[in-house]
Amino acid sequence: MSEDTEALVRADVRAWLEANWDPNQGLVEWRNKLADSGWGMPTWPTEWFGKGMSSGLGTAVEEEFQNIGAIGVARAGIRMLAAATLLEHGSQMHKQKFLRRILTGEDTWCQLFSEPGSGSDLAGAITRADLKDGKWIINGQKVWTTSAHHAQFGLLLARTDWDVPKHKGLTYFVLDMEQPGVEVQPLRQMNGHASFNQVFITDAEIAPEFMVEGLGDGWKIATTTLMHERRGADGLRRWAMGTDRPERAYVEERTELATAMAPYKWYPQRMGRVDLVIERAKATDKFDDPTVRQEIAKLLILAKSAEWTARRAREAQAQGRNQGPEGSIGKLAASHVARLGNHVHTLISGADAMLTGTDSPMDGVIAEILVSTPAISIAGGTDEIQRNIISERVLGMPKEPRNDTDRPFRDVPRNMIR
Amino acid sequence: MSFSFTDEQAEFRSVLRRFLAEKSPTTEVRRLMETETGYDQEVWRQLSQGLGLTAIHIPEEYGGQGFGFVELAIALEEMGRALLCAPYFSSIVLAATAIMNAGDEAQKRDLLPAIAAGDSRAALAFTEDNGRWDAAGVAMTATPMDGGYQLDGAKSFVLDGHTADLLVVLARQPGSTGEDGLSFFTVPGKAEGLTRRLLQSTDSTRKLAHLEFQGVPATLLGDAGGAAAPLSRTLDQAAACLANEMVGGAELLREQALDYAMLRMQFGRTIASFQTLKHKAADMLIDVELAKSAAYYAAAAADADDGDLPAMASLAKAGAGEAYMQTAIHAIQIHGGIGFTWDNNTHLWFKRAKSSEVFLGDPSYHRELMMQRWQD
Numbered sequence: 001m002s003e004d005t006e007a008l009v010r011a012d013v014r015a016w017l018e019a020n021w022d023p024n025q026g027l028v029e030w031r032n033k034l035a036d037s038g039w040g041m042p043t044w045p046t047e048w049f050g051k052g053m054s055s056g057l058g059t060a061v062e063e064e065f066q067n068i069g070a071i072g073v074a075r076a077g078i079r080m081l082a083a084a085t086l087l088e089h090g091s092q093m094h095k096q097k098f099l100r101r102i103l104t105g106e107d108t109w110c111q112l113f114s115e116p117g118s119g120s121d122l123a124g125a126i127t128r129a130d131l132k133d134g135k136w137i138i139n140g141q142k143v144w145t146t147s148a149h150h151a152q153f154g155l156l157l158a159r160t161d162w163d164v165p166k167h168k169g170l171t172y173f174v175l176d177m178e179q180p181g182v183e184v185q186p187l188r189q190m191n192g193h194a195s196f197n198q199v200f201i202t203d204a205e206i207a208p209e210f211m212v213e214g215l216g217d218g219w220k221i222a223t224t225t226l227m228h229e230r231r232g233a234d235g236l237r238r239w240a241m242g243t244d245r246p247e248r249a250y251v252e253e254r255t256e257l258a259t260a261m262a263p264y265k266w267y268p269q270r271m272g273r274v275d276l277v278i279e280r281a282k283a284t285d286k287f288d289d290p291t292v293r294q295e296i297a298k299l300l301i302l303a304k305s306a307e308w309t310a311r312r313a314r315e316a317q318a319q320g321r322n323q324g325p326e327g328s329i330g331k332l333a334a335s336h337v338a339r340l341g342n343h344v345h346t347l348i349s350g351a352d353a354m355l356t357g358t359d360s361p362m363d364g365v366i367a368e369i370l371v372s373t374p375a376i377s378i379a380g381g382t383d384e385i386q387r388n389i390i391s392e393r394v395l396g397m398p399k400e401p402r403n404d405t406d407r408p409f410r411d412v413p414r415n416m417i418r
Numbered sequence: 419m420s421f422s423f424t425d426e427q428a429e430f431r432s433v434l435r436r437f438l439a440e441k442s443p444t445t446e447v448r449r450l451m452e453t454e455t456g457y458d459q460e461v462w463r464q465l466s467q468g469l470g471l472t473a474i475h476i477p478e479e480y481g482g483q484g485f486g487f488v489e490l491a492i493a494l495e496e497m498g499r500a501l502l503c504a505p506y507f508s509s510i511v512l513a514a515t516a517i518m519n520a521g522d523e524a525q526k527r528d529l530l531p532a533i534a535a536g537d538s539r540a541a542l543a544f545t546e547d548n549g550r551w552d553a554a555g556v557a558m559t560a561t562p563m564d565g566g567y568q569l570d571g572a573k574s575f576v577l578d579g580h581t582a583d584l585l586v587v588l589a590r591q592p593g594s595t596g597e598d599g600l601s602f603f604t605v606p607g608k609a610e611g612l613t614r615r616l617l618q619s620t621d622s623t624r625k626l627a628h629l630e631f632q633g634v635p636a637t638l639l640g641d642a643g644g645a646a647a648p649l650s651r652t653l654d655q656a657a658a659c660l661a662n663e664m665v666g667g668a669e670l671l672r673e674q675a676l677d678y679a680m681l682r683m684q685f686g687r688t689i690a691s692f693q694t695l696k697h698k699a700a701d702m703l704i705d706v707e708l709a710k711s712a713a714y715y716a717a718a719a720a721d722a723d724d725g726d727l728p729a730m731a732s733l734a735k736a737g738a739g740e741a742y743m744q745t746a747i748h749a750i751q752i753h754g755g756i757g758f759t760w761d762n763n764t765h766l767w768f769k770r771a772k773s774s775e776v777f778l779g780d781p782s783y784h785r786e787l788m789m790q791r792w793q794d
Contacts, residue, residue, distance in 0.1 A: 278794060290786070297785035300792070301737045305708035308421065308715050315422040326711070329704045336704075390703060391696035395676055398691040 006060050009053070013039055013064045021070040023247030027256070030249055031073055031104040040073040040103055048087060048095055049103060069243070071253050074105030076260035077147050082109040082155055084228040086174075089213050089221045094174065098153070105256055110151035112142040112175060112199060113222060117415040120385050122157075123167045123219055124404070126414065127201065129158035136173065136206040138181070141198065146263050148184045148197040151177050156206075157222050160215055162410040169409050170218030174210040181205065191371040195263030229380075269365065270372040271334065272341020274303045280348050280361070295347055299340045306333035325394045332386045335377040342373040421714055423492070431492050437469065438500035444763045450503035451622040451766075455581050457504045465504065466536020472510055473534040476518070481531030487655060491662035491717035498666030501766055503623050505539045508578035511659045512652065513540030513586045519648035519655075520602045520640035529584070529604070541582035541607075543573040543629055544649060551653065551779040553588065553646045554596045560589035560603060560636065567603060567638060569631040577777075579627030580616045582607045587636065588645055597646035603636035610634070621773035623766065654731040657778050658716035661734035664774045665710045668742040671767045672702045675749040682754075695752065702748050709734075709741035725793075732788035739774065739781040746771040 020033055034040030035049045043058040044050025053061070065072055083102045086094050101107040118124035127140025138158060148154065154175040161169035175182070181204030186194035212221055243250055277296055281287040313326045345366055346353045352360055356367035377383040391397040404412045423431070441461045450456055466472040475490040476482025490511070497506060514533045517526060517540070532538035548555055558571030569589050579585065585607055591599035605612065613630040640648065676699055679690035689695050716734035719727045746768040750757040757764050775781065 278792075293789045294782060294785050297736070297789050300788070301712065301733050301785070302708070304715075304733060305712045305737055308711035309707055312421040312711050312714070315420065319422050321422070324707075325703055326707045329700075329707055332700070332704055333708065384697070387697040387700035388693070390700040395696075395699055395703065397676075397680070397696050397699060398688060400691060400693055401687075 006057060009057050010060055010064055013042075013061050014068070017064065017068050017070050021068060023069070023071075023245065023249045025249060027071065027249050027252035028104045028106060030071065032100070034073055035100050035103050044087065048099060069245075071249055073103040074256065076257055077108060078111050078151070078155070079105075079107070079109045081111060081225050081228050082153070085155065085221060085225045086212070088224055089172070089217075091209070091212075093209060094212065098174070107152045108147055108150055108260075110145050110148040110154045110177070110197075110199075111225065112145060112148075112154040112156040113225075114142065114144045116141055116143050120382055121404075122222070123170065124412070124414070125157050125159060125170060127156070127158045129160050129171060129173065129206070131160075131208075134208065136208065136211070138173075138175065138201050138204040138206060140201050142201070143187065143196070143198050145184075145197045145199050146195065147260070148177065148199050149186065150259065153177060154182075154199070155225060157218050159409070160218075163408045164216070165405050165407065166409045166412060167219040167405070168216050170222070171215050172212040172218040172221040173206050174212065175201075175204065175206060176210075179204055190374070191266060191269075191368055193263075193266050195266070266368055266372055269368040270338060270375045272299075272338035272373055272376075273345070273365070273369050274299060274337060274341050276362075276365075277341070277344055277348070280345065280366070284348055284350070284361075286348050286350075292344075292347055295340075295344050299337070299344045302333075302340055303337050306330070306337055309333065325390075328390050328394050331381065332383055332390070335383050338373040338376040342370055345369050420718065421711070423488075427489065427492060430489065431496060434469070434471075434493060434496045435499070437465070438496055438502060441465075442500040442502045444501075444766065447501050447503055447623060447766060454616055456578070456623070456625040457581075462504055462536060465506075471506070472536040474510070476510075476514055476530050476534045480518075480526050481534040483534075487658060487717045487720035488714075491659055491713065494659050494663040495666035495713075498663035498770075499670045501623055501667065501770060505541070505578040505581065505625075507656075507660070507663065508541045508582065509533055509539045511656050512542035512577065513582075513584070515655050516542050516586050516602065516648065516652045517639065519651050520645060522640060525604075525639055533584075538583045539578065539581065540584040540586060541576055541579045541627075542586045542652070543576045543579055544588040545573065545575040547572055547574045549575065551783065553600050553649050556588050556590055556600060558587070558589040558631065559592045560601060561592060563635075567601075567636045569603060569605065569634045569636045571631055573629040573631070574617070574626075575777075576627045576629055578625050579629050580614045580625065585609075585612075585629070586639065587631075588649060589636075591643060594643075599643050600645040600649070601642050602639040602645045602648070604639050605631075605634055605636045609636075619773065621769040623770055624773050624777070650728075653778060654728050655720050657731040657735040657784070658713070658720045658727070660774060660778055661709070661713040661716055661731075661738040664738040664742040664771070665706060665713045667767050667770055667774070668706045668709065668738070668745040671742075671745050671749040671764065671771075672699075672706050674764070675699070675702070675752040679752055689752075698748055698752065702745055705741040705744055709738045712737040729788050729791035729793065732784040732791065735778065736781040736784035736788065739784070742771040743775050 016037060016039055031040065038046060038049060038051040039061065041049050042051040042053040042061045043055055046052050079102045083099060086098055113122055115125050115127060117126060127142060129136045129138050154177050156173040156175040157170055158173060159169050160171040181202045183200040185198050187196045187198050188194045277299060281292055281296060286292045309326050310330050349361055349366055353370060357364045360367040392399060450458060470483055471493055473482040474485045474493060475487060478484040514530060517529050533540050545551060546555060546557055558569060560567045560569055569587060585605045587603045587605055588600060589603060611632045611634040615628045617626045617628055619626045679695050680688055682689045712734040716730045719730040749764050750768060753762060753764055756762050
């Protein structure tokens with residue numbers, strides 16, 4: 001990308017924004033303009049609401065939006081995973097029907113992958129899709145489904161063939177969530193929040209044209225979705241930057257973000273809140289206790305080293321160097337930090353660590369840390385799976401022998417519960 | 419503060435790694451660790467006069483190359499990796515740095531060029547029999563005499579103190595306590611009244627000496643009574659350097675344990691295919707990479723010299739201490755029975771990990787120091 005090109009693009013987008021951006025218009029009306037102009041998703045192809053630009057130019061466009069305070073397309077939640085997956089694997093009809101309403105924020109999506117019997121082993125899904133009278137009939141149970149209670153559509157991974165090895169018998173569908181066979185129930189977590197849902201699917205129907213690519217392509221497409229999962233951070237970032245301006249579009253965006261981000265309210269607590277440790281130790285007169293000081297120091301050393309390791313990885317990447325092993329350990333390091341954070345907060349709180357709610361320190365924030373950190377070593381790939389990934393992909397160690405991939409899925413030992 | 423090495427720094431590292439692979443194979447480490455001096459004079463000549471490693475962080479006006487602690491740290495990481503037996507840490511990291519921090523202009527011009535050239539090997543004698551790593555622990559006295567000073571007392575745990583040509587010694591004005599009344603002095607290694615004895619160290623790649631001073635004439639280095647601050651600064655810079663040396667050793671141990679696990683067959687498969695070993699290997703990678711980040715950050719903080727160094731040096735030293743020792747324990751365990759034998763090389767690094775864990779202060783000591791120095 002030459003600097004000239006970037007300057008031209010910036011001038012273009014500024015001119016277009018000056019002519020079109022008006023915070024007093026409705027959010028959907030505005031986002032339809034974004035979709036028509038291509039400025040909402042500049043890195044997407046021109047035939048699908050984009051401008052076919054490089055990611056570098058895309059960032060420049062985003063900066064111009066921020067400079068003028070213009071709202072972008074809807075990004076929060078699972079919808080961008082759906083958009084990225086359909087853009088890559090969907091049919092013409094899928095793109096026509098779904099992409100625009102994803103960008104305008106009119107439709108909410110959810111991801112129906114995990115099941116009670118298959119967490120780490122995602123390809124062991126047993127939700128079934130059977131073709132009857134020209135329709136796919138879906139039966140099974142999905143879990144850890146963010147936003148399912150208000151989603152219009154779900155990205156569904158279901159088994160269509162039980163006589164081939166596990167990865168080959170899965171097919172990818174778009175499920176209409178607003179139909180009688182789909183029942184959504186909140187799933188209450190050990191910390192009292194209910195960020196996720198369980199979805200019970202009983203004889204739900206899918207028309208054949210809502211299969212994504214072909215029979216048996218499900219695992220390949222699910223991999224695309226999972227690769228884009230990191231982009232969920234975009235929504236969080238926009239949330240953090242939120243404004244309290246009174247114009248109509250801003251008000252509508254605030255409502256949208258509040259809904260999309262509600263499940264993540266307790267996420268700072270699950271990270272162990274290292275930021276509170278010194279302040280809390282001073283407040284409880286424990287800061288001079290040599291044992292407490294040692295434990296606080298261990299936590300600070302770990303947290304700082306993890307932060308610098310992430311920076312080291314980013315700098316190597318920015319320089320175009322091969323990223324070393326430092327790039328693969330962030331998630332595990334975060335688990336260690338959270339666990340140690342839990343330990344230190346307990347030490348500092350003493351007997352108060354037995355209390356919760358308004359009877360407990362910081363009106364329950366500390367209590368919430370103590371019962372939230374177990375999530376971090378499970379969600380998004382358990383510590384055990386992370387260690388397998390590091391040892392196999394970074395260190396080149398052999399895989400354990402498996403007894404599930406060399407035979408028809410029908411013959412693979414499975415959980416009793418479903 | 420940046421973590422990325424420049425192309426020149428990366429090239430420097432690879433040149434050094436090749437040099438050390440050739441000059442410091444484990445056969446040489448094993449030969450030299452059994453000798454009293456503990457180093458090879460020819461290799462010392464090559465690394466000082468050939469590669470200029472003894473001059474890295476010494477300013478050009480004092481015969482050095484004028485690079486910073488980041489470059490010095492690269493050299494140390496590679497030396498730690500190769501377990502180089504040489505009086506490098508003692509002469510360059512400790513003594514030369516102390517002279518740079520404490521000495522006046524004339525003294526720096528007088529003393530540093532020979533050290534930078536590798537012709538003179540210096541050592542920093544500050545610790546005593548009580549094993550304290552701070553200035554306040556010093557009991558040795560310096561009594562004014564004939565326009566100079568005379569030193570009485572004992573120093574211990576002095577790195578390469580038995581062979582050094584020049585000793586930089588910390589002593590106090592009689593009757594003073596704490597950080598007051600402390601001064602640096604220089605004493606020739608062969609001074610009269612000085613008795614030097616090589617201690618039996620567990621890590622025989624690090625030679626430690628006990629020095630008895632009986633009325634030894636000494637020359638004041640820097641300001642009389644003002645040594646506490648330059649000592650503290652020297653120890654912070656040295657701790658940052660030692661952390662880098664340590665992560666070099668830890669990474670080598672991690673790699674060698676992995677290589678062994680990939681070859682060792684039990685129950686009909688390599689032990690590297692067992693999940694318990696794979697998870698241990700992943701944990702070792704995390705320990706080492708986190709400690710590396712902290713060590714690199716501390717070296718950069720030493721160059722930036724912005725008040726961040728004291729806390730960051732302690733952070734890096736404590737982190738590297740835990741990581742190196744833990745990696746060494748895992749490495750022995752992965753090797754199994756063979757790892758506990760003398761012939762297997764793992765114990766050489768295990769012992770270096772142990773001596774490094776303690777030298778300049780163990781992790782608990784540095785965690786407390788870090789807390790005192792922490793700036794939110």
